[in-house]
Each structure stands twice: as structure tokens, then as C-alpha cells.
Amino acid sequence: MSWKVKSSVVGGMTISVADREAYISFSRKLNNIAKELLTLKNLWLNAAMVIAGQNYGIQKESGAYIHDSSQSFLTESICHEYAHKCYLMSQNLENLAFLIVRANNLYEDAEFRAKDELDNKISFLALANPIFALHVLLSASLAVKQDDKNHSGFQYLAKWSYATKSMQQGIIRGLSQHLILNPITSLPIFIAGNAKGPINKKERETSLNFLSNAQKYLSQAIPFISSALSFVSAPINDRKQGNNLLLTKVNETWRKPGSVLARPGRNLLETLENLTELGSGNLGVRPPLVNPDAATIAIQRFKRSDGSSSWLVIIPGTDGKAHSPFGWAQNAEVMSHSSLMRKQADSTRMVVEAMKRSGIKPNEPVALVGHSQGGIVAASIASDYSKQYNIQHVVTAGSPIANHPIPKKTWVTSIEMDDEIVPSLDGKENPRRNNWVTIHGHAIHVKESKRSLPPGVTRFSGKQYSIKKFDNDGIFVNDVPEEGTLTHDLHYHTAAYEDALQLGSKSVREQDRHFQNTINGKLQSTTLWQGVMKK
Numbered sequence: 001m002s003w004k005v006k007s008s009v010v011g012g013m014t015i016s017v018a019d020r021e022a023y024i025s026f027s028r029k030l031n032n033i034a035k036e037l038l039t040l041k042n043l044w045l046n047a048a049m050v051i052a053g054q055n056y057g058i059q060k061e062s063g064a065y066i067h068d069s070s071q072s073f074l075t076e077s078i079c080h081e082y083a084h085k086c087y088l089m090s091q092n093l094e095n096l097a098f099l100i101v102r103a104n105n106l107y108e109d110a111e112f113r114a115k116d117e118l119d120n121k122i123s124f125l126a127l128a129n130p131i132f133a134l135h136v137l138l139s140a141s142l143a144v145k146q147d148d149k150n151h152s153g154f155q156y157l158a159k160w161s162y163a164t165k166s167m168q169q170g171i172i173r174g175l176s177q178h179l180i181l182n183p184i185t186s187l188p189i190f191i192a193g194n195a196k197g198p199i200n201k202k203e204r205e206t207s208l209n210f211l212s213n214a215q216k217y218l219s220q221a222i223p224f225i226s227s228a229l230s231f232v233s234a235p236i237n238d239r240k241q242g243n244n245l246l247l248t249k250v251n252e253t254w255r256k257p258g259s260v261l262a263r264p265g266r267n268l269l270e271t272l273e274n275l276t277e278l279g280s281g282n283l284g285v286r287p288p289l290v291n292p293d294a295a296t297i298a299i300q301r302f303k304r305s306d307g308s309s310s311w312l313v314i315i316p317g318t319d320g321k322a323h324s325p326f327g328w329a330q331n332a333e334v335m336s337h338s339s340l341m342r343k344q345a346d347s348t349r350m351v352v353e354a355m356k357r358s359g360i361k362p363n364e365p366v367a368l369v370g371h372s373q374g375g376i377v378a379a380s381i382a383s384d385y386s387k388q389y390n391i392q393h394v395v396t397a398g399s400p401i402a403n404h405p406i407p408k409k410t411w412v413t414s415i416e417m418d419d420e421i422v423p424s425l426d427g428k429e430n431p432r433r434n435n436w437v438t439i440h441g442h443a444i445h446v447k448e449s450k451r452s453l454p455p456g457v458t459r460f461s462g463k464q465y466s467i468k469k470f471d472n473d474g475i476f477v478n479d480v481p482e483e484g485t486l487t488h489d490l491h492y493h494t495a496a497y498e499d500a501l502q503l504g505s506k507s508v509r510e511q512d513r514h515f516q517n518t519i520n521g522k523l524q525s526t527t528l529w530q531g532v533m534k535k
Contacts, residue, residue: 002448003484004474005417005441005495009105010112011430012437012507023104030097037090041083048079095472103503115429119170123427126174133175136164140421154486158419161486165419173427176221190217192228193337222427223337223403230333230341237329242535245325245346247353248291250528260526265300265312268395268413268515269501271369272494274298275397279316279371279490294530295319295326297351297374299358302521310365311358312519315351317372317398317490325350325531326373334376335400335425342380350531351377352385358527360389367393367518371490372422375399375414382406392518397493400426411518412436413511415497417443417487435514437507441496443487444474475499 015023051074101107126133143156150156161168179185217224262277263270278298298314319326325346333345342348360366366389368378375396382391383405393411403426406412414430416423418440430438475495500508 002446002482003477003480003492004444004446004471005477005492005499006444006474007442007496007500007503008102008440009500009503009505009507010108010438010440011432011434012505013434013510015104015106015506020104020106023100024106027097027100027106030093030100034090034093034097037086037093041086041090044079044083044086047074048076048083051076051079099472099503103505105505105507112429112432118166119173119428122167122170123174123177126171127178127181130175130178133171133178136167136171137175139164153481153483155483158484158486161421162419164421168421169424169427169429172222172424176225176427177218179225180217180221189225189228192231193224194227195231220337220403222425223335226332226335227338227341230329230336230345233329234333234341234344237327241323241327241533243346244534245349245353246532246534247350247357248294248530249357250296250530260528261298261314264523265314265519265526266516268369268512269494269498271312271314271395271515272397272490272497275314275316275369275371275374276490276494278314279319279374291530291532293321293323294532295321295324295347295350296528296530297354299354299527299529300519300523301358301525302519303524304521308364309361309524310519310521311355311360311367313351313355313366313368313378315368315370315374315377317370317374323532323534325533331373331376334373334380335403337403339384343384345377345380346531346533347373347377348380348384350529351381354529354531355381355389357529362388363390365390365392365518367391367395367515369395370399371397371493372399372488376401376404379404379406379412382410382412386410393515395515397490398422398488400424402426402428402430406436408433408435410435411511411514413497413515414438415441415493417441417492417496419443420486420488420492422488437511439496439500439508441487441492441499443477443484443492445484446473470502475502 055076140157140160143160146152146156147154164171179189261274263273265271265274278296281292281296295316297316300312300314302310302312304310317326318328318331320328327346330345330347334342334348336342336345343352355366368381368391370376370378375394376399378394378396379399379401381389382394385391386407386409391407391410393413394406395413395415397415398417398420399414400423401412401414412430412435414423414437416438419442430436475498477491477495480489480491501512
């Protein structure tokens with residue numbers, strides 16, 4: 001038993017009305033032909049039954065056994081063969097019609113409206129009856145306890161996440177709005193949330209007028225609550241782990257730039273694989289050069305044909321280490337509505353400081369790729385440092401970034417699994433625009449197993465050992481247990497992107513092309529940066 005991921009694409013390059021109608025019409029025609037072939041299959045099966053009955057009658061009268069090989073133009077076996085061929089052609093045409101819809105996301109608007117309507121209903125229910133929302137969230141903690149009791153990893157939590165996937169976003173939105181509107185909780189949230197608000201005096205005075213900004217606070221409930229939570233948790237976390245960032249560059253002068261990470265990083269798929277390995281701690285280096293208690297990011301520099309440089313920053317997610325800048329508390333800070341608070345988050349400070357010390361100039365193209373908190377940090381830097389750096393492309397995997405004010409000039413590729421709760425923590429769908437694509441992956445447990453690699457060959461042994469064919473059932477997920485795990489695991493996001501890429505979606509192709517153009521050039525250096533917090 002293995003796991004596969006099938007993807008759908010939202011946003012990106014819009015299809016003209018004429019092209020959309022043409023695709024829909026062609027898809028319907030293929031479905032109609034598929035139905036006709038199924039009808040023809042049934043006719044061939046009926047013919048086989050008639051021939052079988054006739055042969056039985058002749059055999060009964062003459063006493064001779066009639067074989068399919070007897071002198072007859074049409075036999076029972078031929079009819080069954082033709083019926084099977086009609087069935088296969090019908091299935092192929094039906095799959096092709098479905099792929100046309102998937103690749104071009106022809107019913108995107110209808111699906112978006114249906115999802116938004118469901119979220120609104122659930123959020124209203126959670127707003128009016130927060131006990132309902134708390135019960136759902138409490139069941140998650142029970143699943144965690146069950147996993148801990150049975151030593152089953154995240155099996156029960158994964159089942160909970162799958163069972164509640166359709167209501168997670170609505171519940172989080174509704175519960176956060178309840179906290180904003182509730183007289184008991186609204187005042188402390190309002191005071192704490194504005195404590196580190198806009199620096200500009202006029203903006204601060206405007207933000208302090210709750211009544212005139214009630215609608216704004218309600219629509220931005222989660223970022224506002226994150227600000228209030230951070231106002232309390234950040235000082236506590238600073239006393240616990242310190243607020244002084246110690247950033248160390250890991251020098252590996254004996255290694256070639258392309259061998260520091262698993263893959264050369266020439267495209268987005270290879271970069272996602274590098275992000276996976278980096279987040280797993282597979283750095284290929286040994287202590288004392290590497291601090292196991294530190295957070296680690298990678299920065300790659302590419303030399304363009306004109307001699308200029310472009311940059312790729314790879315940012316793993318929350319590691320939960322005691323003195324890491326990428327701890328649990330920093331998640332709330334980078335999700336804040338306040339740019340000041342996002343900038344002061346330890347994780348943001350670490351990445352920005354590493355970018356500064358790497359020598360990235362204001363006009364040089366930069367791509368940021370991050371998983372979970374790493375993706376939120378990437379979105380924060382794109383939002384808050386757009387004047388200091390030329391952030392051209394942001395890629396996130398499993399990150400709630402819908403509320404971040406990412407400039408429209410910046411391209412965004414978001415990858416989210418449909419049953420992971422983390423991307424739903426922003427309480428809304430990602431913006432839909434020409435240069436922002438969201439890839440939704442759906443994990444499937446399949447009976448077939450992935451073909452094993454030949455002896456001595458790994459996934460990172462240079463070129464792929466075989467040419468991949470299109471797989472209508474999705475892409476296999478690498479390196480996950482047979483029973484599965486939380487789809488927040490980056491291996492699922494990588495498979496989701498690969499499936500979206502194999503679909504041939506114009507929007508995904510444009511995203512991949514723009515990403516490659518951003519980092520276009522020969523890889524000159526790959527540096528690892530490690531950060532720890534000190535008192």
C-alpha cells in the first residue's frame with residue numbers, strides 16, 4: 001500500500017470565455033462518445049449471449065460441442081474482446097475529458113463559490129455557537145492523546161484532520177470573529193492587538209477607533225488575534241530563550257555549490273526536494289560545523305549571462321527546538337496584522353539577516369521558498385521588505401498566507417493539501433490573481449506500490465533513471481510510512497506540485513517558467529546559515 005496525490009489548480013492565468021467554452025464543449029463531447037462506447041460494449045455483450053444461446057441450441061440438437069473456433073465469422077470470444085475494447089476506449093475518453101477539466105480548472109468559479117458558501121455557513125455557526133467549534137478542536141487534542149498512548153505517530157490526528165477537512169477553515173474564521181465581537185474578549189484583544197500597531201501616528205490614531213474599523217477587524221480577525229497573542233507570548237518567549245540572534249555561516253569550501261543540497265535546484269520541483277531534505281536535517285555535513293539545536297536555512301546565488309546575480313532563499317518550517325528562531329511561538333508573530341511585529345519575529349529576523357550578510361543587493365532578483373512557518377516568513381518578507389529587496393517569486397507549502405499584503409508585482413505559488421489544518425489557520429482562501437496560483441492536493445491510499453529503484457540508484461543520483469509517463473491516478477508520495485502521516489509533511493506537497501505540473505496547466509507552467517527565470521543563471525554558491533537565540 002502506498003500514497004498518491006492528485007491536484008487541482010486555482011488562480012493564475014485566466015482562460016478567455018471563448019477558450020473556456022471550447023474546452024467545456026470538447027470535454028462534453030468526449031464524455032458523450034464515452035457513453036456511446038459503453039452502450040456499444042453492452043451491445044457486444046448481448047451479442048455474445050445470443051451467440052452462446054445459439055451454440056447451446058445447436059449442440060443440444062446435434063449433440064456436437066461447438067467451439068469458438070468453428071467456422072463462424074462472429075464468435076462469443078470475439079464479442080467479448082470487442083466489448084472489452086469498447087470499455088477501455090470509453091474509460092480513456094472519460095479520463096481525458098476529466099483531465100481537460102482538471103488541467104484548465106474549468107469550473108473554478110462554481111467550486112470557489114460553493115466552498116465560500118460552505119465556509120460562510122460553518123463560520124456563522126461557529127460565531128453563534130462557539131461551543132460547537134471548541135468541541136471540534138477538542139477532538140483534535142483527543143486524537144493527539146490517542147496517538148501518544150498507542151505510539152502511532154500522527155495516525156489518529158491524520159484521521160481527524162481528514163474527517164474535518166471541509167469545516168476547518170470555517171470553524172477557525174467563525175471562532176476568531178466570535179472572539180473579536182465578544183464583549184469579554186474583544187477589549188483585551190483590541191488593546192493588545194494595537195500595542196504594536198502602525199508606527200505612523202495618524203495610522204495609529206485611526207486604528208484605535210474600534211467602531212470605525214469594526215468591519216476591518218472582523219475581516220482580519222485572525223491576524224489581529226495573532227497580534228494580541230504575540231504581544232503576550234513574545235516577551236515570555238524572549239525571557240525563556242533570549243532575544244539575541246546568533247547567526248552563523250556554515251562554510252563548506254571543500255564542497256561544490258551544487259552538492260551542498262541534494263539537488264542542483266534548477267527548477268521549482270528540485271527546490272522543493274531540497275527544502276524537504278533541509279527541513280529533515282539531511283545536510284550532508286557533520287558537527288562541529290553544524291549545530292543540531294539551531295535552525296538552518298540555505299541561500300543560493302546564481303550568476304546570470306550579463307554578470308549580475310540572482311538569489312534563492314530556502315526556508316524550512318517550525319522545528320520546535322528550545323533555542324531556535326523557528327519555534328512554535330514565532331508562528332503567531334509572523335501571522336500578525338502588524339508589519340512591525342512580523343519584522344520583529346525571530347524567524348523573520350534570522351532570514352533577513354542571512355540575506356543581508358549574503359550580500360543580496362536591492363535590485364537583484366530573489367525567490368523565497370518555504371514550508372509551513374518558513375512559507376509565512378517568506379510571505380512576510382515579500383510584504384514588508386519589498387523596498388529593500390527585489391522579491392520576484394514566493395513559493396509556500398502548507399502555509400497560511402492569505403492575509404499577508406504581498407505586493408501584486410510578486411508572483412506566488414501556494415501548495416496546500418485539502419486535509420491539513422495549517423493552511424486553514426488564516427481562515428480564508430488565497431487571493432485569486434493572474435500571478436498567484438494555489439495548488440490543492442488530495443492524498444489517496446492506493447494498493448499499488450511504487451516501483452523500487454535499481455541497486456545503487458537513489459532519487460538524487462543525477463538524472464532520473466527512467467522517463468516518467470503521465471499517471472492519471474496521481475503522483476506517488478516518497479518516504480512516507482504505509483499507514484500514512486499528516487499531509488502537512490512536505491513530501492505530500494512535493495507530490496502535489498509534481499502532479500499539477502504533469503497536468504500541463506497553463507497557470508502552473510507559467511509559474512514554473514517565472515521561477516526559473518527569476519533564478520536564471522549558473523549556480524555559484526550554496527551557503528547554509530544557522531541561527532540560535534541567546535540571552
